[in-house]
Amino acid sequence: MDLAPKQSQSENLSALKSTVEQRLKNFMQDVTGRALVMMENATQGQQGIAMDLVQEAFISLHKSYSEKSTEEWYPLFYTILNNKLQDWRRKEARRSQPFSLFKKVSLDEDDLEIQDVIDETTPSPLEFLDQAVTIEEIQAAIRQLPVRQQQAFMLRAWEGFDTQTTAQIMNCSEGSVKTHYHRAIQGLRSALSHLNPYSGGSSE
Known part of the structure; x- marks a missing residue:
């Protein structure tokens, strides 16, 4: 007798997941181009790095904030993207200045x-x-x-x-x-x- 409620719950979860995936797809289509331009500029034209940063930001957004509304995603996404960019810039600064590992790197x-x-x-x-x-x-x-x-x-x-x-x-x-x-x-x-x-x- 519990079969029907379990099926219903499973269907609801599946529908919710489908809705989130569709929203994320639409969101990605809207912001990807502009985000890539921003990251390519910030990395001096390194398209591969720019794509990696944008993809990582989308993954983090989906993993941590899938329940948020689409409007809330915009500042959240760019906050995540900014953090990933700053992490990349610190790594690059330390790579070019080996001894900077022992001091704060100012970007x-x-x-x-x-x-x-x-x-x-x-x-x-x-x-x-x-x-x-x-x-x-x-x-x-x-x-x-x-x-x-x-x-x-x-x-x-x-x-x-x-x-x-x-x-x-x-x-x-x-x-x-x-x-x-x-x-x-x-x-x-x-x-x-x-x-x-x-x-x-x-x-x-």
């Missing part, structure tokens, strides 16, 4: 906060540049920025996260996010000014 070469930075809002990466500048040219310029500036810009401009959420993802203060983002925009305007004669570079 944030531009982490000093600028006081009174206005929290600039850029809904579209092209909005603050002339439309003649292409996404490819912007991405090439982004790759030349320090990694933390890249992250701040990509998370704010590409993903549309607010300053508070970006700070949580990057594990830093909101002031640091504002500083990184401000410097990223200045750097991009300067790097792309020769392609965009109407902008005249940054006036800040």
Whole structure:
């Protein structure tokens, strides 16, 4: 007599698992392209490493947060991805500096906060540049920025996260996010000014 309830419970679990798998598939289709661009920029074009980091982040997300809603997945995924990137960067820093194993490795070469930075809002990466500048040219310029500036810009401009959420993802203060983002925009305007004669570079 217990057979029917057990079958029903099994069917419910199977249906729930199927729903989670489908949600994850849809989520991956939405964010994979942008996440790969972010990681390729941060690893100086190492596509294999970028793919590994993104895949590992998806696996961790599914393993630890499958019960969360899709909306909650976005900041969680990028937080996991950021942590994996920082781990990779530390390993690379120690590999290039063998004796750094015995001291703290600093990865944030531009982490000093600028006081009174206005929290600039850029809904579209092209909005603050002339439309003649292409996404490819912007991405090439982004790759030349320090990694933390890249992250701040990509998370704010590409993903549309607010300053508070970006700070949580990057594990830093909101002031640091504002500083990184401000410097990223200045750097991009300067790097792309020769392609965009109407902008005249940054006036800040």
